Every structure is written in structure tokens, then in C-alpha cells.
Amino acid sequence: MAPQTNVQPVSGHRAPLRRILVVDGSEVSRTVIRRTLEEALPDAEVLVCRSGGEALSLLDASPVDLVSTSLRLPDMDGLDLCRHLRRHKVSANVPVIVVSGDANARLLEGGFAAGVTDYFDKSLGYREFARFLRSFLARTAGLVGRILYVEDSATTAHHIMRVMKNHGLEVIHTQSAEQAFELLSLAQSAPESRKAPFDVVVTDFYLRGSMTGGDLLHAIRARLHLGQQELPVLVLTSAEEPERQIEVFHAGANDFVTKPVVEQILIARIRSLLTIRQQYAALRKQAEEMHHMAITDSLTGVHNKCHLxxxxxxxxxxxxxxxxxxxxxxxxxxxxxxxxxxxxxGDRILEALGGLLRECLREDTLAARFGGEEFVVLLPRCPLEEGCRRAEEIRQRIEHLYPEGIQVTASVGVACSEQHLHADLPSLLAMADKALYQAKQAGRNRVCA
Structure with missing residues (x-):
């Protein structure tokens, strides 16, 4: 007799056409987009409507695999439509693409908060839009993500792992919450170049051992300080009582699936959580890029005066x-x-000098363009004599740089905190600037301290 499992299989059948809903207030745009998509995506059924209200009515009657909406609609904007979709169970996990010619930072942040999956720049044209959607559908046909799965029942684990792997997921399985927490701690503490973070944790809530699934959730949120967007958690539970399900959310879970697990529901939940994780990663990357832009001189690539x-x-x-x-x-x-x-x-000469400084200075050094053709470098653990030696090395490298085939020279002034223990940065800059003036007066292309 075959062992009983906690997974309800879905009967095999031929995959239906992927259904795409296009929402656009312009009749001309709807017609052209529909024709272009039908030509480029013969395995897709393309539906069109003119307003957010029409789209919501259509989705109530018939689900779709993807929604594409323009930012401006006759009755609401595309972000409002997305918020409506996320509030309804039937459309909560449907990918939403917003088509706009103005995807600025504020719009991106507001859109991701509303549940937008991705943006497309409409200035690229309809054919490029069709290629974009074809690529998107290909990526989402199978899931991509690294799952940490915690389950102490070998039979249940075997079947649920098979389901997740069949959908393209990489699955790391542990039988205890303690093992899972150890893996998460190691992943978090690994050097950046060797990090292999998990995208989603899937765990049973009632695990045997000293650490339950609820304890693991508390540890992820309180001890590792990983929020619900940074590391989404999906709980598998046999509890059907509302009080027990509320307990799951209070512990820090993003969502739950009741046992016996239905394959389609499990994969839909994981897909939704992977989208949350991807949106978090995109926002974090954007924030890092904006911070880098705010502290970097755009021409030379070194830090700017404000950051210094x-x-x-x-x-x-x-x-x-x-x-x-x-x-x-x-x-x-x-x-x-x-x-x-x-x-x-002149700009190319400054750009070349910035590249030279980034190349020859250590990571713990602070280098900045102070203004015009003047640069400042702070060298840690560097006495005055060593500072003069390093300055002379930089001066010689500048002399042999020949940017744009032109010989360029530089004068360098050096000051050191060792001789002025209580000096602040403006005082040290003033002393180094005074030494620079001496170098200029002595004939340029030299180092003075």
C-alpha cells in the first residue's frame, strides 16, 4: 500500500494558452498592441480592455496569467489598478507590468509598494514590448529561486521537494529548525563574494525538537534581523482554526498553506513570495546606486567634496x-x-586622474575631488614620512600618465595628524593646502610637507 502524503497532485493535462490582459485607454494603442502580441506570441491569448473597472470585471469572471497596464487610465492610474488586483485572491499573485515613459525613482518605489512586478519603457516601441513580454513569460514559466525547506517528516519532505524542484526551484532541505537557523546564520555572515542567500524559507510550523517552526520564525526576524521582504517565509500548517493561523502571522510569517498541500496553491504562494524578494532586491540595488551617485563625482569616479x-x-x-x-x-x-x-x-584628463587614484589607492583610503582640478586623499595608518613617499609615487604616476597623449604634472601638499593630534579636518586641509602652495612656488611638479 502506497504511503499517504501531504501533497495533493494535480492531474496532468496539456498546458493552456498563456492569457495576457492589456489595459490601455487608447483604442489605437490597444489595437496595435493586440496585433503585435498575437504575431509575436502565438501561444498566448491576448485580451484587451480600456479601463481599470473593465479589467477588474473581466478578472472576476476569468483569470489571466499576466496583466499589462498603461500608467494612465480613464478611471484610475495603473498603480491603483495594481492595488485593487493585490487585494483580490483571484488576482493577488498575477504579475503586473506597468507601461510608462516616466519610470523615475519615485514611481518605481511607489509601484513596487503597490505590487507592480516590472516596468516597461513605452518609448522603446511595440515590437520591443512584445520581446519583453516573451522574455518575461519564458522566465516565469518555471520558478527561479533558492528555497530553504524545513520539514521533519521524511515522506512529506520527499513529495514537497519533488513538487518544488519540478517547478525549477533549488531546494535545500533540513529536518530541524536548529539546522535551518545555522544555515541562515552562515549565509548571512559569509563574505559578500561567497554569499549564497536563500530567497524564501518554507517551514512546517510544528517541528519536533527544542526549536519549533515558530521559534525559527522569531529567530529569523529578531536575531538575524531579516524582514519579511528581505527573507519571506511560507509556513505549512495543518491548523485550520483562525486563532492558530493568526499565531503564524504573529510569529513573522508572510503567508501560510494548509495541509494537505495543493500543488497549485503552494507554487502560487512561493511565486508571490519570490516576487516580493525580487522587488526588495531591486529596491535595495536602486537605493545603493542612488547612494553611490550621491557621494561620487560623476566625472572622475572618486568621492565628491560633500562626502569628504x-x-x-x-x-x-x-x-x-x-x-x-x-x-x-x-x-x-x-x-x-x-x-x-x-x-x-580637460574633462578626459580629470577622468584619467580619477581612474589613476582609484587604481593605486587602497580600499580603506578616502579620495575625493575637492573642486576643479584639485583632489584630496586621506591615508590611514600613515605617518608623515610615509605620506610624503606615497604622495611622490602618485606624483610620478601622474607625470607618466599622458592622458590624451598630453604630459600632465601635479603638485602635492602633505600634512599629518601625528604632528597635530587635536587638529580637525579643515585644519589639516589648510596645512596641506599651505604645503601645496609651497610646492607651486618652488616650481610645481613636486611634493612639499
Whole structure:
């Protein structure tokens, strides 16, 4: 007699056409989009409607696999439509693509918060839109993600793992919450280059051992400080009482599936949580890029003056018991170079100097463009003599750089906190600037301290 499992299989049948709903207020756009998609996606059924209200009525009557909506509709905007879709069980997990020519940072953030799956820039044209949707449907036909699955029943684990793997998921299985927590801790503490984070945790709520599924949830949220977007958790539970299900959410779960598990429901829930995780990753990457732009000089790639002044004092304070050398580097006769070769060549010279500084300085060094052709470098654990030696190395490398085939030289002023224990950043910059003036007066292309 075959063992009883906690998975209800779905009977095999030929996969139906992928159904795409296009919502656009323009009749011309609807007609062209429909024709283009039907030509490019022969295995898809394309439905169209003109408003958010029509789209919601259609979805109540018949589910779809993907919704594409323009940002502006006659009765609501595309983000409002997405919010409505996310509130209804039948459409809560349907991917939503917003088509817009203005996907700025605020719109992206608001859209992801509303549940938008992705954006498409309509200025790229209808054919590119068809290619975009074809690629999107191909990616979502099978799931992509790394799942940590916690289940102490070998029979249940075998069948649910098979379901998840059949849908393209990478599954790491542990039989206890303790093992799962250890894996999560190791993944979080690994060096950035070796990180292999999990995308979703799927766990039974009532596990044998000293640590239950609920304890694991508390540990993920309170001890590892991983929020619901950073690491979504799906709980599998046999409890049908509302009080027990509320307990699952209070523990920190994103969602739950009741046993016996229905394959389609399990995969729909995992797909939804993977989308949350992907949106979080996209927002985090965007935030990191915006922060990088805010602290970086766009021309040279080194830090900008604002970042230097904001972080310089902290840089010194963190190294109060270590000598820090301050270098002020100024290109010689740069105005003459600009007048002779033009500002475009001048910009390329500055760009080359920025590249040289990024290449030859350590990661713990703070280098910034202070303004015009002047750069500042803060060297940690660097006494004055060593600072002068490093400055001379930089000066020589600049002299042999020949950007745009032009020989460029620089003068460098050096000051060190070792000789001025209580000096702040402006004072050290003033001393290094005074040394730079001496280098200029002595004939340029030299280092002075």
C-alpha cells in the first residue's frame, strides 16, 4: 500500500494558452498592441480592455496569467489598478507590468509598494514590448529561486521537494529548525563574494525538537534581523482554526498553506513570495546606486567634496590613535591645458586622474575631488614620512600618465595628524593646502610637507 502524503497532485493535462490582459485607454494603442502580441506570441491569448473597472470585471469572471497596464487610465492610474488586483485572491499573485515613459525613482518605489512586478519603457516601441513580454513569460514559466525547506517528516519532505524542484526551484532541505537557523546564520555572515542567500524559507510550523517552526520564525526576524521582504517565509500548517493561523502571522510569517498541500496553491504562494524578494532586491540595488551617485563625482569616479566633508571627520575620529596623512593634489597649469586643448580634453584628463587614484589607492583610503582640478586623499595608518613617499609615487604616476597623449604634472601638499593630534579636518586641509602652495612656488611638479 502506497504511503499517504501531504501533497495533493494535480492531474496532468496539456498546458493552456498563456492569457495576457492589456489595459490601455487608447483604442489605437490597444489595437496595435493586440496585433503585435498575437504575431509575436502565438501561444498566448491576448485580451484587451480600456479601463481599470473593465479589467477588474473581466478578472472576476476569468483569470489571466499576466496583466499589462498603461500608467494612465480613464478611471484610475495603473498603480491603483495594481492595488485593487493585490487585494483580490483571484488576482493577488498575477504579475503586473506597468507601461510608462516616466519610470523615475519615485514611481518605481511607489509601484513596487503597490505590487507592480516590472516596468516597461513605452518609448522603446511595440515590437520591443512584445520581446519583453516573451522574455518575461519564458522566465516565469518555471520558478527561479533558492528555497530553504524545513520539514521533519521524511515522506512529506520527499513529495514537497519533488513538487518544488519540478517547478525549477533549488531546494535545500533540513529536518530541524536548529539546522535551518545555522544555515541562515552562515549565509548571512559569509563574505559578500561567497554569499549564497536563500530567497524564501518554507517551514512546517510544528517541528519536533527544542526549536519549533515558530521559534525559527522569531529567530529569523529578531536575531538575524531579516524582514519579511528581505527573507519571506511560507509556513505549512495543518491548523485550520483562525486563532492558530493568526499565531503564524504573529510569529513573522508572510503567508501560510494548509495541509494537505495543493500543488497549485503552494507554487502560487512561493511565486508571490519570490516576487516580493525580487522587488526588495531591486529596491535595495536602486537605493545603493542612488547612494553611490550621491557621494561620487560623476566625472572622475572618486568621492565628491560633500562626502569628504561629511565623512572626513568621522574618518579621523575612527583613527584617532593612528596617524592619518592628508594629501592635496593639484594639476599644474590646468587652465592653460583647458584653453589650449578645450574643455572636453580637460574633462578626459580629470577622468584619467580619477581612474589613476582609484587604481593605486587602497580600499580603506578616502579620495575625493575637492573642486576643479584639485583632489584630496586621506591615508590611514600613515605617518608623515610615509605620506610624503606615497604622495611622490602618485606624483610620478601622474607625470607618466599622458592622458590624451598630453604630459600632465601635479603638485602635492602633505600634512599629518601625528604632528597635530587635536587638529580637525579643515585644519589639516589648510596645512596641506599651505604645503601645496609651497610646492607651486618652488616650481610645481613636486611634493612639499
Amino acid at each position: 566633508l561629511r565623512q572626513g571627520e568621522r574618518f579621523l575620529a575612527d583613527r584617532r590613535n593612528q596617524p592619518v596623512s592628508v594629501l592635496v593634489i593639484d594639476l599644474d597649469r590646468f587652465k592653460h591645458l583647458n584653453d589650449s586643448y578645450g574643455h572636453l580634453v
